[in-house]
Amino acid sequence: MRFDRKISVWTRVKRAALALDAWLSASAFDSRRDLETVWRRYTAFTDLFRARGAARVVLDLASEGVTLGLAGATVMLALAIPAFYETQEEWRRTEELAVTFLDRYGQEVGRRGIRHDDSVAIDEIPEVVIKAALATEDRRFFSHWGIDPIGTARALVANSREGTVVQGGSTITQQLAKNLFLSNERTLDRKIKEAFLALWLEFQLSKNEILKLYLDRAYMGGGNFGVVAAADFYFGKPIGEVTLAEAAMLAGLFKAPSRFSPHVNLPAARARANDVLTAMVNAGFMSEGQVQIARRNPASAIDRGRETTPDYYLDWAFEQVRDMARDGHFGNQRVLVVKTPLDQAMQRRAELAVEDTLRQHGERYRVGQAAAVLMEPDGAVRAIVGGRDYGQSQFNRAAHARRQPGSSFKPFVYATALSYLPYRPDSTVVDRPICLGNWCPNNYNRSFSGAMPMITALARSINTIPVRLSVELGEGDAKRGRARIIETTRRMGVETPLADSSSLPIGASEMTVLDMAAGYAVFANGGERARPYPTVEVTTQDGVLLYAHDRDAPRERVLSTGVVADMNTMLVAVPERGTGRRAAIDGIRSAGKTGTTNAYRDAWYAGYTGNFVAAVWFGNDDFTSTNNMTGGTLPAMTFKEIMTFAHGGVEPRPIPGLSDDGPAVAGGGPATTASIDPQVAALQRNTLSRRSFEVVTGIGSLFEEARTPQGFREGRAPGPAALAAQPAGPGGFQPVTR
Template identity: 60%
Template sequence: MNQRSGDPDNQSGSQTGERTAPATGGQAGDGRGRAPARRPFGSRVRAGLLSVDAWVDTAIWRLFSSLRSGVEGYSAWLRRFRARGAGRVAAELASDGVTFGLLGLIVLLTLAQDAFQQTERADWRTTEDFSVTFLDRFGNEIGKRGILLNDTVPLEEIPDHLIKAALATEDRRFFYHFGIDVMGTFRAMMENVRARTVVQGGSSITQQLAKNLFLSNERTLERKINEAFLALWLEMNLSKREILKLYLDRAYMGGGTFGVAAASEFYFGKNVRELSLAEAAMLAGLFKAPSKYAPHINLPAARARANEVLTNMVQAGFMTEGQVIGARRNPAVAIDRSKERSPDHFLDYAFEQVKELARTRPELANDRIVTVRTSLDPGLQRQAERALLDNLRQHGPRYHVEEGATVVVVPETGAVRAMVGGKDYGESQFNRAVTAIRQPGSSFKPFVYITAFMNGYSPASVVPDAPISIGGWSPRNYSRGYAGPVTLKTALTKSINTVPVRLAQAIGRDKIVEYAHAMGITTELLITRPLPLGVAEVTVIDMAASYASFASGGLKVTPTAILEVRNSAGEAIYEHAVNRAPPERIFPEEKAGEMNEVLVNVVENGTGRRARVEGVTAAGKTGTTQAYRDGWFVGYTGNYAAAVWFGNDDFTSTARMTGGSIPAMTWQAIMEYAHKGIELRPLPGVDRPPRAPDEVPVVGTGADRPRLLREQSIAVLEEIGARLDAIGKRVEAPVSASGEPVAQ
């Protein structure tokens, strides 16, 4: 009879074929076929760990043995190729070159991370499709934005001679390099060295496109590094034809136009498909310097440049001399726009505000063909441009300063009346008035003083001007001397450095940052020991708006360029006066009055004396940063607030330029014009007789006209008009033979 397999006494002989494992720990069975007792759990864990440790030790030993054998074998192999003499020197140099090249590549990649982050935008290839017509505050057209960038013409329909002209002039090896034309760059360097000046550029079309899409025009090493890496990125993600199309659509062509299609309409009044060879050569000449060669500004220079482009086409083998001779003899004739001048930096700023407004107002987002009445005063804009350029030409070489920016705003309303973002929009579209962040120097001190006034101090409070050290940092005065106990009014008038540092220690730097942000500073302010002396980063427009809060009596002033927006049907869909929020009060009017009293003294008796305007009560503060890199004057009257900055884009030092020199003189020239023929409003807290605040705009936009008239002037004009009417009636009345009027 078969035994059951489940019988514990007969498992060894069961039909399942199972066998009992022999005892391993020296423990025998019970003699009846039973399994030995299991070892304790701790013993089994220790045994397992010892096994793992042995395996790891063995693996490591074998790995290092293999590496040692490999290194020994590689060394033995290299000994067969041991170089001597000149060969060894070349090998060593090549090895070091590869090592340092790899290190340099790692450093460059690190610096280019910011640029690559911009490529993560999903819409980097698209453009805003707004069609915006901008008007000044009086309703006159001042420019357009949006469809002036016309990218609707396919590359196949752009004339072949225009493409050849662009390639021959900008990048002849475009279809053969990988984004960076090494040979072209070397050739351009040699030509520049031979001519001892910059006569050729080394940037390829791909590099120029990378700058246009992602970067600014600042001439810095970091920008060139980012440009090179972005060019490689574009080459990997786009075809050559796509890159060429984007370049022809995005390059700035002068006159506020971007791309060859928009430029063709602007300069010649025709579709780009209809361009002649002479016109194509003139457009291709604009890529290098649109402001210099724009035909509506300098037609002879534009024609000379077009002739160079034709020569380039012949030298590149794209055309023969016989094919271009007709274009040389019959140069292009552009539409005369010499009298037109657009405030392009202001228009860029206003256009950005339109796009920002569209994000919150669906009626604007749905209808993108709009007309915008801006706050720009064309006369004041021209004066701001003239003042900045005149001072740069006259004093720039002396002080080694190349750039400047200014913003003029109106207190309370925040309407920007003028904006100059740089000396030449054609050379650089970078708006230094809005985008550039620079250290304000002593022009930051009013933020410290108003915070002190809000925490128990007053202009008459006495604080010692004496040496002070904070954690090893010891600020010094510009004069290198100390005045002893001084009032806050005197300290700010003389721009003493130790006093605001002591105030910051007493009231807290965090409170200063809070008030600065509340007044209108939008950039990040790091809480550091030198913060009270202006070691921070701000923008020109933020400084102008912040100082305007003093003139408004403590109300926050938010800058804006838009007064009204109308859709394609002519209906008003936004009005700033109606839709804007009520101004926020930052500090009481009496505290604003105390600040005004001090800053008026700065202009009349302190560092800002060059900013005085005859017959106008003005207040303000100068600012000069370390190593004379930046010069500021920020000031205001009862009518206007303005900020002026001068410096260099590459942050190099000027020749000891202070805020009381070019910046103050430029501010004075702007404000002197701005206050002609208007009612002067008093500053809160300043002892001046009040004036009527009513302002009446004058029709017209002439540069030399007064923009506003007093009520008394209007009354005089009305009286003169009435008398002229009376004289006219007497002349027209019938008379008798004796010469007496005939009764009617």
């Protein structure tokens, strides 16, 4: 039968959809059946490997071990990557520069550079020197792969038995990794990098190459690096002629070159050498009979007249010269003579001031380290104290340690405010509660003083005022205001990156002592940036001038003269009537600011005269708290001692923007109203004569000292309430400032 009726499009679509649905259903059914078949075959196959009982336990543990191992490997890789970044440069290359440093009078003070590298081949170093080094530093050196768990465990047992550190756990490879790539800062991050770099060195170098580099790079005291230089310095002979007794004395210097230097303490050096001989016997390197002659005839060092070198200064100067060379300042010249601004007398006095202060008061305040920088207002660095003992730790705390500055940072905030806002020293600011989010800064006495002149707020270290200024600088946006503060601080010479946090205005962000000195130098020189520099002139060995600071260094104004004058007007109040009275220099007017951080971890005093700028820090390397030490105690006292010596025989220059009618009165009393600016004079009104005022002030100071425990904690300064030195400080985690 024939049908002529045409099938509609819609009918065709429905039929096609039904056909597709049927195909999908059939395919799904068939696929399910096929998958079931595959799964049955797979399970049948895996059943062949099914383990039961003890075998299953072992396999489960192995599986967990693989999983944990992969996770651990991922963590280890993440930790290793920062360490391997240190090896990106051509680390095998011998340091190209050979630099001779002269002091400001043209006298040679030291050398840095290639004189320390590869002077004698490893097979020319006597066997007794190598054995002595291995016995004391790493007996299993030729057995381990960079890290020695057995040696570390042995050191832990020995140290726990003695109750002190008598053995080190680091291998020679780890110590070389630190010398080649890392600093001496004692941090967990450095130890992790050190371990990975030690493993890396073991793959890159032979054992003899590692040992040779270590013997060339180890600091041996007296500014000498390596056993070759040490043999010449201590015994006046080449390394090849060193005896067993002398080799033992050299090996004793590796861990504590200052403490066991024969020039410093010959009995201690000989006792240490005897311990090295014992270690050589215990390690099986020599017999007791072989070392008896050395025990009976200990080594003696030649007389060097207790020579000392400014090693912290020279290390920092060499870093600066090396950076300048990389920037092309010296062309292709690599043998250089650098005349520095270093004043050796000031350097020694600064070192002595730090050591004397720590020796006298360190135990009382539970503080063990300090750093100081002395420089001219243009940035010429006269002295650097990077720590208490270079022989014990070569880490330069003045140049590289980053610590919270506390209230010593506030002048940067006030300088920014004076630059952008219509404030003057006598402008009224209000100390009242303020919160940024859930952070609310408090003053030290947990109270608020209301309206006061800006000069009083800075002298009393009021915490709320800098925070309020940061909000005003940002026109209501504190973050924008802090950005202005950071920019001003950077332009003033602080090179350490500042962390932007709510507590930045009261000194929560870390900086170095050199940063602090550079920033305060802007106030001392009238508003120009003062980059700390060690290069007055750089010449070739033949005397060809390559660089002169006066000729080649750029000058940049960062603060107006008006802002500088206002800041100096406020900062002179700190040593004259505020928290820094112990920093007042007899007969010379100075300005400055104290700083003390949360939990008394860091204490600062930074200040200046028209002649010099100095910054002083006291604290502990492990960031532990001191015993209530403030910036107005040990730092201020050390500042005064350093600056008093520096001004000996020097014609005092006026502080920019201030009248020079008379210096500050010694002993912390106020200057006469005739010798200070009108804004300050307006805040100090009395009817006594100058002599009467000094007498009354002196009596008040005596009573204050008598009331203060140990005579070292800061109290209120005599005088008007507007300039009372009431400290302000912590409110939670933010820095305390005094």
